[in-house]
Amino acid sequence: MAELSPFKRVKAAAVMGVGLGIDIFDSQPDFRVLIDKHRGGFDFLEVYSRGDWEHTDDLFAEIPDDVPRTYHHEGLDPVGPKLCPDGPIEGCAKNQRLLNPPWTVEELAVRHIDGKYTDFFFPAILNKQCVQATVANLKALEKRIPGPLLPENAPYEFAVGDMHLFDFMNEVAHGAECGLVLDLGHVWSYQLCVGKGDQPDDRIESLDLSRIIEVHLAGARIEEYEGGRIYRDLHGAGPIPEESMFLLRELLPKLPNLKAITIEVEDATEAAAVEQAQQVREVVRRLRPAWLEGVHVS
Amino acid sequence: MSLEAQYRAIYQLMYKRRTRDAFQQGKFRRFDGLDDAEAEQVCNVANLRQDVVVQLHANDIGTNWYMPRFPATWIALQVALDCDQAELTMRFTDSAAFETRLNDDSDGRALAGFVDELAARDEALKSAGWMPELLRYERMVRGHWPDEVNPRVEAFGWDVGGIADALLEKELFPVDEVASSLHLLLYRDDAGVSEIALSADQARVMRKVLNHLPVDDEPPKIVAKCRRVLNQLRS
Numbered sequence: 082m083a084e085l086s087p088f089k090r091v092k093a094a095a096v097m098g099v100g101l102g103i104d105i106f107d108s109q110p111d112f113r114v115l116i117d118k119h120r121g122g123f124d125f126l127e128v129y130s131r132g133d134w135e136h137t138d139d140l141f142a143e144i145p146d147d148v149p150r151t152y153h154h155e156g157l158d159p160v161g162p163k164l165c166p167d168g169p170i171e172g173c174a175k176n177q178r179l180l181n182p183p184w185t186v187e188e189l190a191v192r193h194i195d196g197k198y199t200d201f202f203f204p205a206i207l208n209k210q211c212v213q214a215t216v217a218n219l220k221a222l223e224k225r226i227p228g229p230l231l232p233e234n235a236p237y238e239f240a241v242g243d244m245h246l247f248d249f250m251n252e253v254a255h256g257a258e259c260g261l262v263l264d265l266g267h268v269w270s271y272q273l274c275v276g277k278g279d280q281p282d283d284r285i286e287s288l289d290l291s292r293i294i295e296v297h298l299a300g301a302r303i304e305e306y307e308g309g310r311i312y313r314d315l316h317g318a319g320p321i322p323e324e325s326m327f328l329l330r331e332l333l334p335k336l337p338n339l340k341a342i343t344i345e346v347e348d349a350t351e352a353a354a355v356e357q358a359q360q361v362r363e364v365v366r367r368l369r370p371a372w373l374e375g376v377h378v379s
Numbered sequence: 380m381s382l383e384a385q386y387r388a389i390y391q392l393m394y395k396r397r398t399r400d401a402f403q404q405g406k407f408r409r410f411d412g413l414d415d416a417e418a419e420q421v422c423n424v425a426n427l428r429q430d431v432v433v434q435l436h437a438n439d440i441g442t443n444w445y446m447p448r449f450p451a452t453w454i455a456l457q458v459a460l461d462c463d464q465a466e467l468t469m470r471f472t473d474s475a476a477f478e479t480r481l482n483d484d485s486d487g488r489a490l491a492g493f494v495d496e497l498a499a500r501d502e503a504l505k506s507a508g509w510m511p512e513l514l515r516y517e518r519m520v521r522g523h524w525p526d527e528v529n530p531r532v533e534a535f536g537w538d539v540g541g542i543a544d545a546l547l548e549k550e551l552f553p554v555d556e557v558a559s560s561l562h563l564l565l566y567r568d569d570a571g572v573s574e575i576a577l578s579a580d581q582a583r584v585m586r587k588v589l590n591h592l593p594v595d596d597e598p599p600k601i602v603a604k605c606r607r608v609l610n611q612l613r614s
Contacts, residue, residue: 162383195383195390197390197478198480198481199390199393200436200440200443200444201439206389206420210385238432238435239424239432240424241385241389241420243416306428306431308428308431311431311435313435
């Protein structure tokens with residue numbers, strides 16, 4: 082397995098189905114309640130640890146072995162000018178060992194600039210330099226982290242650089258030989274930055290859709306100002322925008338290697354979380370029913 | 380050409396108001412380390428949209444980082460400086476103190492530096508001389524102690540407990556507050572930090588008890604009370 086590229090490894094993974102992205106430290110939704118009371122509402126959990134990779138052992142141990150999981154790390158800063166410090170790398174490897182996920186998600190963003198923590202994910206600067214740095218970082222990380230990484234397009238509130246997001250993602254995926262997570266809300270956030278907010282799927286055909294292994298959906302809020310609109314991630318604290326659902330409907334039949342759809346539900350009640358999963362599942366049942374065969378929820 | 384310089388420029392546009400204002404006013408044409416193409420890319424984002432994003436994030440920082448942790452100080456600063464949360468955050472992030480934060484400044488060290496800077500030079504804070512002590516109190520109640528001594532007696536130069544109550548419970552900004560000592564016994568366990576108000580005499584005796592010093596010359600009633608309180612806390 083070790084000689085296979087990250088993309089080939091994730092491509093060979095089983096379909097996970099429709100899952101919920103939860104923060105392991107949140108009391109709402111409480112992953113234990115989701116597992117105990119709502120197990121029929123999701124196929125897997127995507128486990129996020131808020132950048133705190135040190136205090137996860139006991140909580141991870143509370144996830145029963147029969148609950149499939151993926152892992153969402155934070156802190157590798159793959160689009161940064163150089164490789165991140167050892168701590169986040171070792172933390173990621175440790176948490177992979179604890180969770181044994183088929184892959185690990187990491188934002189195409191930095192959370193530190195000059196070592197200073199920022200209040201949000203600074204998304205990738207969209208230019209060739211950043212592509213080169215990102216590919217180099219991902220390749221270096223591959224050597225140190227046992228499980229494959231899946232980079233995710235981060236949310237954009239303003240975009241810096243002369244490349245289109247989809248070109249950037251293609252070059253990263255091909256350069257680092259990896260798959261991708263496509264966050265549909267984040268796609269729309271980018272379109273809002275470049276004046277294409279009314280066409281969430283603008284230029285989507287230029288994206289190498291065969292690289293998309295996982296799709297993310299989440300609640301969001303839109304800030305309007307006199308010059309445009311700004312997408313703000315709310316995750317479970319808001320409804321999934323229609324534009325994200327539109328993208329899901331558009332893309333679902335076109336993603337040959339799709340393995341997982343995750344609804345990020347941090348801050349949602351447990352009931353609201355599974356309701357959003359049900360909303361997405363209905364779209365999948367209608368447009369791609371065979372994809373759900375064999376996953377947990379019938 | 381440097382990707383690092385590009386991120387650094389964006390960081391400055393997001394958090395350093397005076398730098399952003401100067402850039403948008405044309406006081407300088409490019410950030411350090413950028414070539415022509417990079418400078419143009421950065422220039423393209425320094426616009427109204429980015430200004431709105433800065434405001435949104437300023438509110439996020441206040442709402443997510445400081446209001447939940449140090450609410451009395453955060454509210455008091457807005458009143459003292461006569462500004463809203465976003466404005467306060469932008470003044471703060473522009474300061475050198477903001478750069479001393481560890482991660483999301485959960486221990487409040489950067490905010491403390493900012494408050495100290497203000498207290499030293501800002502007229503608006505002259506009428507709120509209790510502000511640094513109020514923040515020290517809130518940091519200690521949150522469990523951010525300068526050392527691991529536990530339990531501990533802390534003396535404050537103002538009635539910071541009362542000031543915090545006024546701000547948070549009564550929504551009143553303390554005016555003409557007079558300095559007065561407040562002694563607290565603080566005890567930290569898994570449930571958090573407990574605080575017990577002590578008189579000056581009790582505080583003196585409590586320190587001796589905690590440091591295993593002789594208390595023969597202290598009033599027996601106070602000594603007994605101190606020991607009783609400690610036993611209750613630890614049980």
